Amino acid sequence: MKRKAIAASAAVLLLPLSACGGSARAGDDNTVTITVGYQSKTINTVTAGTLLRSLGYFEQQLDALHDGHTYKVDWQDYATGAPITADMTAGKIDIGSMGDFPLLLNAARGKQLGQPTRLVSVTGYNLRGGLNTVVTAADSKLTSLADLKGKKVSTSIGSAADGTLVRALQRAGIDPDKGISKLNQQPAMGASALSAGSVDALSQFVAWPGLLAYQGKAKALYDGAQLNLPTFHGVVAREAFAKQRPAVLEAFLKAQAEATDYLNARPVTAAEKVAEATGLPAEVVYLYNGAHGIATFDPAVKPALVSALKQDVSVLKAAKLTGDVDVDSFVDDRYVRTALGTADYAKRLDAAPPASASEVWPKGGGKTTSFGSPKELLAYMARHDGDIRAAYVPDATTRTLWFADKAVWVADGGQLLPFVTRATAQAYVDAHGGAQVVSYADALRRAS
Structure with a gap:
């Protein structure tokens, strides 16, 4: 039987889809379905999601395995990382991508439920923390973080954007629990609340701050890079899946590296592809993913990012969202090292972000x-x-x-x-x- 790698169609790309059925499951015709959870509008995950899907690289890598199976990729789009984690720990998603704080919650939840997961690669990162921004309405009179005292602020609790907000408020001498009124909202809901005037500020991850600024609906109040702490998005896989089908996981990571190289070599074209798939303005996508964008893309798991992840644990513990997380056990770059080869991985690991311009x-x-x-x-x-x-x-x-x-x-x-x-x-x-x-x-x- 001639093998085919088939991308499953989604009814509407921009809407979150609910997971259905089991993952990495073999059908009667020897077809194996690999389920990938991604966030189309969290554009620093595009090399493991939106862009990768549009390029078809994962399907091509699966087709090249020649292992007697027919592979089908079920791409499932979500608004945030939390539902990806829920479906991963239920055995419904094999590979997912999300931000650093959700990754820690993924690790904690997986261990708690006896369904451990592993961080296997990185997508987009910023070594200073610039991927998260606090914005206010365009006509707001608020001019500094100190002005948020006693105000209503929308964020997504447990997200990297919430972590930025908490740390920034602490540095400004404001109690993040008592000094503001925090609303836990999905990014889109928070953006609507800001536009409606029902909140004074919004702390969110890409691409929401840039999108609202571009639309003239918001202005930046606090640049996350002021924290000078790395923030990133990464790829996580179910441990059971990785052990059962290591070649498939390595095929995904090879495809991710190809998508990364495509983005870095053709940043304008990549931004337009992501814009077409997500409905986001290409100008906003390029702000983050361009040649000198806020994000740097590379699958290598850099020590600085692992170190930052360890520092993030205390923020989640203080919010009582998780207990201790063994980051060293959670991080597993064996698969990406194998997928890329020793020399290429070492080169990527040592590569510095491009200079800003x-x-x-x-x-x-x-x-x-x-x-x-x-x-x-x-x-x-x-x-x-x-x-x-x-x-x-x-x-x-x-x-x-x-x-x-x-x-x-x-x-x-x-x-x-x-x-x-x-x-x-x-x-x-x-x-x-x-x-x-x-x-x-x-x-x-x-x-x-």
Whole structure:
């Protein structure tokens, strides 16, 4: 029988799907179904989800196994990591992807239910924590994290965005339990609540903060990179599945590496593919996943990320969401090492994130242009008014990429410096005599 790797169709890609049936199950015709849980709109998991699915690399790798089985991939889309964990521990999902805090809850839940899981690779990461952002309404008068005291804040408890909020509030001297009124909401619900004015701020993971800013519905209040603590998304697999079908798991990880290489080599095309599949604006996808985006993609399980994961345990314990988690036992990079080979894995493990840069995406163009400084980018934009699809600049202190027209600009002598938030811009002004916050229009005028 000629083997085929078949991608199961989803009724509607953008809606979460409920798991059905068992996973890695063999049918009467010797067909084996592999169930993959992913989050289409959590775009730092695209190399293990949305982009990987659209490229068909996993199916191709399965077809190359030549082990006598016909493989079918059942892709199931979710809004967050929690339902993926629920279905994994019920034996309904074999491979899943989610953020660092949900990964820890996955590990704890799997151990509790006697269905252990293992972290097998990484998707997107930011070594400073820039993947999470606290935003307020575009017309909000709140200007710093300290202004949140006594306010209503929406987040998803147990998520990396909630972890950022908790740590940021603690650093600001605000009790995260008593100093604010925290609402536990799904990202979409929180975004709606912010737009409706029923909450004062929203702390969320990608791509929600960037999307709301791009739409003119929000502005950044706190850049997660100010914590200077790594945050990442990763791939988790059921231990029983990994032991039963190691070649299949390795095929997935090979495919993930291929998707990663595709994204890094063709960032604009990859952003457009993800945008088409998710309904997100390509300009927002590129903010995070572009050539100089907030996220860096690599499947290697870097020690810095494992160390950060260990630090995250205390935050979840304090929130009484979990007890101790044995991170060292949870992390298992044997499969990805085998899949990629010793030399390639070592190279990826040592690779540094690409340097941040200012970048313009012209209208009608399939390529972007990078600039040596934000001022050079502004000068180019002033000369090409109306011909720019999107423009991105790195924060002068955290290096977090942000939309040029949404950034807070500071003029300091001959320099024009962008910041994600007004608070960090003001901190710079306070420390540099003569520096001043200027409008975006004024920054363009000064650059030209």
